[in-house]
Amino acid sequence: MEITLLGTSSMVPTEERNHSGALLHYKEENILIDCGEGTQRQIRKAGLSAMKITKILITHWHGDHILGLPGLFLTLGSQNYSKTIEIYGPLGSNEYIQRIMQAFIPRELVKYTVQEVVSGIFFENTEFFLEAIPLQHGIHCLGYRFAEKDRRRVDMKALKKIAVKEGPHLKELQLGHDIVYQGKKIKAKDYTTMIPGKKISIVTDTLYCDAAIRIAKDADLLFCESTFLGDLKEQAIERKHMTATQAATIAKKAKVKKLVLIHFSQRYKDLRPFSKEARKTFSSVIIGKDLDTFTL
Template sequence: MSNRELIVLGSASQVPTRHRNHNAYFLRWDDEGILFDPGEGTQRQMTLAGLSATQVTRICITHFHGDHALGLPGIIQRLSLDRATHSVEIYYPASGQAFFERLRHATIFMDKATIVPRPISKDGVLAETQAWKLSAARLEHAVDTYGFRLEERSRVQLNPGRLKELGLSGPLVGELQRKGSMMVNGRIVRLAEVGETRPGQAFAFVMDTRPCPNAAVLAQGVDLLVCESTYLDTERQEAHDHFHMTALQAAELAQNAQARQLVLTHFSQRYEDTSAFVAEAKTRVADVVAVKDLDRVEVPKRSRSS
């Protein structure tokens, strides 16, 4: 099992169908479990996917339309029911604070979980560790909407030959990695001297938006881009009028941003077959998938040359 994968819990748009639940996406990223846009039915979909509420460490809400947020009360209450021992941060547009409060306290329950509200009022970094950073940027929708980007920090790929030349081995290598530089045989050796800096993996979540500059910022160079594709391009004007994208526009975003793999989702209920979405997108990008509920998509690994 990959330590970095997307699990699709729902792939419909405003109206669920017999085969597609409302939105919900779980990103497993090492020790983090990030739940994006939990629509109605997310608890049940998690059960079908073999996920527990206690695996959720963070929740990202792009905006407060119902198909992206009405499952939030159930998830919060389940965290208490299952006695989650860790805190769960929830990121959402600050302008929707009233909606967050209503969802947070939608019904009576034993409120035991530690829920940490993190309202977003501007573009920028939301959370960061030594290993990664999570950021948000405002998108172009009918209501305040943010997209998200998770990015692993750059790392140095060590060169064994160079380490040997400098007399570095064992614990000394670990010390150099931690400190970034150290004294060796009377001179300072810097980490950059013994390896090559390589960018880390990156993931972007772009949902409910027209094509816009910030969508490109979020998607730039990512390994996995999850992007809404509510319509086919024959309905481009309708997509524009309703602040959405077509499959072709999602593919153009991925192409221009040099994203390695494109995941199409958030399909209008009018489409039963998504093969046309893939065909449309493949005129611009090679690696594309139109997901269905309970699909799992591994975040593409990087080779030494990537």
């Protein structure tokens, strides 16, 4: 599982920071979360390929999170992208996507589906699920969680000790069922262990709220907006954003393993004060930089 930050700026991009976007890679999936202006160039700079995108998750329909969509669709269309791209977003996404297609895409260049998400698990397969929760940003805005499912691992070493060989009989153990092997009863709980699935949560843009804590719960990696430093807390509230301290409080309350701060106001050149402020509340903090990749 790998996730690359494509942009860490808030409303106005800077020389160092692009508009919002992140690309999550997991097995066959390449999930783009938000697509701010310039996202497709960022994908190229990161050495990744837009042609591999399978799903797009949109947090909300503010320009800094979606203005890269028309260009991305044009690129995919002109390069004969052959998959059907699955787009997920908050209420209203259907109409917005239709408008983009009508305004900018000359013909039906890209096959796509749009699913509007209100809350809860909206995609699930045998390996992972995707979940959303409404945040507080003045318009429909979703926090997302990518969660790999827990896996049961068969302890071959222990099985070999009691002379159980590899073979199709282990499939049942893998499923958590007890088996009888050459007359011996083998209990799944004694010879398998559960490997917890990894979780990545993304919280942007929002006021500090309980929903943000819920979607971040127990995440291995939480990407959380911290548009402002604490001295501009009033301004953060007014613009429906958060401070570094608030992001750190969410990380602490949600018991995440690592917090990555993103979505910084253009006014900040030096981001070190963000980690300094956040570390007073939560110790495992990283300042997210464009094109940073995190591997789990």
